[in-house]
Amino acid sequence: xxxxxxxxxxxxxxxxxxxxxxxxxxxxxxxxxxxxxxxxxxxxxxxxxxxxxxxxxxxxxxxxxxxxxxxxxxxxxxxxxxxxxxxxxxxxxxxxxxxxxxxxxxxxxxxxxxxxxxxxxxxxxxxxxxxxxxxxxxxxxxxxxxxxxxxxxxxxxxxxxxxxxxxxxxxxxxxxxxxxxxxxxxxxxxxxxxxxxxxxxxxxxxxxxxxxxxxxxxxxxxxxxxxxxxxxxxxxxxxxxxxxxxxxxxxxxxxxxxxxxxxxxxxxxxx
DNA sequence: ACTGGCTCCTGAGGGC
DNA sequence: TGCCCTCAGGAGCCAG
Numbered sequence: 001x002x003x004x005x006x007x008x009x010x011x012x013x014x015x016x017x018x019x020x021x022x023x024x025x026x027x028x029x030x031x032x033x034x035x036x037x038x039x040x041x042x043x044x045x046x047x048x049x050x051x052x053x054x055x056x057x058x059x060x061x062x063x064x065x066x067x068x069x070x071x072x073x074x075x076x077x078x079x080x081x082x083x084x085x086x087x088x089x090x091x092x093x094x095x096x097x098x099x100x101x102x103x104x105x106x107x108x109x110x111x112x113x114x115x116x117x118x119x120x121x122x123x124x125x126x127x128x129x130x131x132x133x134x135x136x137x138x139x140x141x142x143x144x145x146x147x148x149x150x151x152x153x154x155x156x157x158x159x160x161x162x163x164x165x166x167x168x169x170x171x172x173x174x175x176x177x178x179x180x181x182x183x184x185x186x187x188x189x190x191x192x193x194x195x196x197x198x199x200x201x202x203x204x205x206x207x208x209x210x211x212x213x214x215x216x217x218x219x220x221x222x223x224x225x226x227x228x229x230x231x232x233x234x235x236x237x238x239x240x241x242x243x244x245x246x247x248x249x250x251x252x253x254x255x256x257x258x259x260x261x262x263x264x265x266x267x268x269x270x271x
Numbered sequence: 272a273c274t275g276g277c278t279c280c281t282g283a284g285g286g287c
Numbered sequence: 288t289g290c291c292c293t294c295a296g297g298a299g300c301c302a303g
Contacts, residue, residue: 075296110280
């Protein structure tokens with residue numbers, strides 16, 4: 001499942017093939033993703049030069065002079081560079097054909113992803129305008145979390161997964177970061193101290209940065225289709241380790257559904 | 272203003 | 288071997 005590190009790895013992977021290239025055409029085989037791909041994209045994108053390949057939260061942004069294409073990989077989406085003549089598989093919904101003879105191909109079996117188009121400054125797009133800070137930026141720290149958590153009663157795990165608070169903390173990394181910070185996932189967000197939010201912010205940065213560093217491995221397996229990156233197998237502390245011994249204290253890792261999401265934690269190490 | 276629940280979709284995995 | 292059922296999951300949306 002593409003979390004922020006996978007999206008960033010995808011961005012870095014496609015950038016050299018896409019940046020500065022002209023869009024020669026589009027092949028849209030399935031328009032119905034999370035939202036229908038707008039017809040405006042078909043009209044506007046061909047002929048445009050890709051000026052930037054950016055990421056905001058888990059959105060990939062392709063800037064052109066005419067507007068910006070907004071891509072989201074949902075939970076099963078992937079982007080690859082393929083020869084434009086490569087035959088399309090069942091879930092290869094979109095090819096953005098480039099003047100290099102290659103195409104940027106969007107594959108997404110579950111179709112939770114999106115491909116949108118905006119002519120306004122993309123930061124003002126309704127999907128982006130209310131997003132919280134990037135977790136790896138200096139705008140994100142413990143003070144920010146602490147301030148945002150005042151009077152909030154929901155579980156701290158759901159709190160840090162809310163993209164209005166901080167972007168890019170998906171289900172796996174939320175469990176991992178809370179373990180690293182020693183915070184129990186169901187603790188009300190407003191009942192976590194400033195000091196512990198400092199530790200949590202550091203843990204979030206640490207786990208995301210480490211994952212980006214191993215992004216190559218993650219992406220290969222991810223694209224390979226098993227959805228279980230090699231990186232995770234090596235280094236996951238609690239996620240998907242139900243009943244296995246805590247790496248810190250040996251107690252069996254517990255599992256619980258929090259806000260319709262599977263969550264994992266150690267009762268000894270997290271309070 | 273918050274919060275919890277629903278929704279989209281399909282492949283994987285379990286039970287028999 | 289194969290069929291059927293259930294479930295996961297990002298994140299917008301809506302009702303209470």
